[in-house]
Amino acid sequence: MKIKFLGGAGTVTGSKTLIESNGLRILIDCGQFQGIKPLRELNWEPLPILPNTIDFVLLTHGHLDHCGWLPRLVNQGFEGKIYCTSPTAAVTKLILLDSAKIQEEEANKANEEHFSKHEKAEPLYNIEQTEEVFPLFRVIKPNQKVSLDAEISAVFRNAGHIIGACSIELKLEGETLVFSGDIGRDNDVLMYSPVKPKEADYVFLESTYGNRIHPDEDVKLLLETYINNTYQNGGTVIIPSFAVERAQTIMYLIWKLKEEDRIPNIPYVIDTPMGINVLDVFTDNKNWHKLSENDCVEMCKTFTMNTEYQETIDTIFDKRPKVVIAASGMVTGGRVLSYLEEYIGLPETAIIMVGYQGEGTRGRKLLEGATEIKIHGKYYPVLAKILEIQGLSAHGDQNDLLNWLSELKNKPKKVFLVHGENQPADELRIKIQEKYGFDCAVPLMGQEFEL
Known part of the structure; x- marks a missing residue:
């Protein structure tokens, strides 16, 4: 089994984690890069594998940095199924259509007012391309096992953060992989507390606020x-x-x-x-x-x-x-x-x-x-x-992230810290190793691991 980090490594945007197992390819999230120009330019780059060779996309939630590259993926040949919860499907549709509309408007404005460096500014994707994504959605209920094939199954569990957001527990090759998605807070105004994982051989944990404690402010x-x-x-x-x-x-x-x-x-x-x-x-x-x-x-x-x-x-x-x-x-x-x-x-x-x-x-x-x-x-x-x-903030802080690991009954073989800039991820790595003794890694963009 191979894991490759195509996005959301060393940065909080562009989340894409590829799993290859027994001839199947599964993409956890398919996010758009945002922020500094070198990151945004990655949105125009092709994936290192052909999209038509990916079998499934499992979507943790509907924020643009987790779903915003789906129209490009589909436009470049992906024809598989996209699994997510019902609210995530609804939110993703809204976010992608809004994103496409903004990109079309900004490209038109840049062309009319001639402030683009390109001869003709183009949107990353348009509304028509975006609408081709939606028939591929397969809505699943939280806490219910979904069989992707005879030997691979997934369970989505509430992660707080935003409506519909889930962590994903993936069982394959006798191993349990847990992808946190974005973890919400234990005392959020609107969302329920995240469900903590009970078992995991490998954990892929977000680290957005890995070096911060949210102030106790009113x-x-x-x-x-x-x-x-x-x-x-x-x-x-x-x-x-x-x-x-x-x-x-x-x-x-x-x-x-x-x-x-x-x-x-x-x-x-x-x-x-x-x-x-x-x-x-x-x-x-x-x-x-x-x-x-x-x-x-x-x-x-x-x-x-x-x-x-x-x-x-x-x-x-x-x-x-x-x-x-x-x-x-x-x-x-x-x-x-x-x-x-x-x-x-x-x-x-x-x-x-x-x-x-x-x-x-x-x-x-x-x-x-x-x-x-x-x-x-x-x-x-x-x-x-x-x-x-x-x-x-809808993201858990360092204490929330450490607490999310607190109910694991076994010691994971490795914890990968993703979806964080390098310093927060590294500080969280040290805290996890001190508190739990778990082996942690902070992967780089494009890095591949054999599990």
Whole structure:
């Protein structure tokens, strides 16, 4: 059996792990690279194997860094089955269509305004190519064994993180391989705690926050303080947010603050069509999260929901103080860029970062104190206040990741630390070895192991 790391090694994006066993090829996740240009350029590179030789894709969840390369995979010849949970199928469809639409729009804009370095800017994939992915989905239920062939089976177990997210337990050649996917937190506002694995010969564990402990902060109080301070300064609050789970978490907290009369009666806007559509996924999958049906209804009443771009324009040019939640979470694209073009140069504006900011993203640059930011080929001075709420991350921190390993009944032969930048992964490696005595490795991109 061979394992090859095609993405999500030494980086938090582009997750792709290939397993070869008895003539079968299985891909765990098929993510898109984001962040610095050398990573983004990998999206245009062919896989080191032909996509038509891959038999199955097992999808841990629907974030772009785990599913965003599927249209390329299918366009280049993959015809196998894509296994995932029902919410993951729904979320993946929304995310891929949104991604395709943004890429088409940005390619068109680059061609019209001539700021592309290429003779003609092309999208990584278009909507038509994206729609070819969906017939390949096979929806499975968590905790139920799925036979991929006579000798290989998989079980998906709830990982928290976002709606539908799962870890995958794969049995083959007499070995049990556990792929964590992205692990949620044990005390998440909306999601249930991750299910811990009981047995594993090999573990593939994410390490996004392998070197960090989330601060024990009162996120509601921070949000209240930031909104009230900005309102008193006559400014607008912009919250760049991941459309899945994070946007709904912020909505929930704002609704609660509003109910408790702790924040002013100003416009609260959710401006991410995908984030709005994800609310339907929450309603359709009540057993995957903590919100009741009534909670969903009442929460939504607090917000103006922008779906059409003209509504975005109207909101941007409405100069009243307001709070806007807009995608994308790392400020890499989407409608949040239109708000920043207008508001980032105003000192009364507050921009609240509420999630992980990958290397090379605009979000990371803002947190690191950038004095100007490039959007659509033009530089804008950063005069707005850049604030952060770390306690809202949907990723488990170092303690959560260590705790996730705590119920293993046997000692794994090896723990591979993936989906993390090198320093966090290496610090987590040391902690795991100190606490459990497990043999750990931090694989490099393109590295192959025989198990």
